[in-house]
Amino acid sequence: MKKxxxxxxxxxxxxxxxxxxxxxxxxxxILKEDAFEATKEWGYFSKRDMEIHHFNLCEECYDKMIxxxxxxxxxxxxxxxx
Ligand SMILES: [Zn+2]
Numbered sequence: 001m002k003k004x005x006x007x008x009x010x011x012x013x014x015x016x017x018x019x020x021x022x023x024x025x026x027x028x029x030i031l032k033e034d035a036f037e038a039t040k041e042w043g044y045f046s047k048r049d050m051e052i053h054h055f056n057l058c059e060e061c062y063d064k065m066i067x068x069x070x071x072x073x074x075x076x077x078x079x080x081x082x
Contacts (some may be wrong), residue, residue, distance in 0.1 A: 016056070024056065040051075
């Protein structure tokens, strides 16, 4: 389970997939549907220095995104569920 982010503490404010706008299930601030969450703090060597970007993608949109990669994502299997 993942925390849904600081803005949603205690609330049931839906988190949306940034790509398709579908809302992801949140109960008590906990994301109940697995989704791809990305946070990137851009640094000095980028044009976005000092910016923090964050977005969520539902599993479908994640599949579409990685489907457009020339080099596939590295996939490792977990030996045991945590
Ligand atoms: Zn989506």
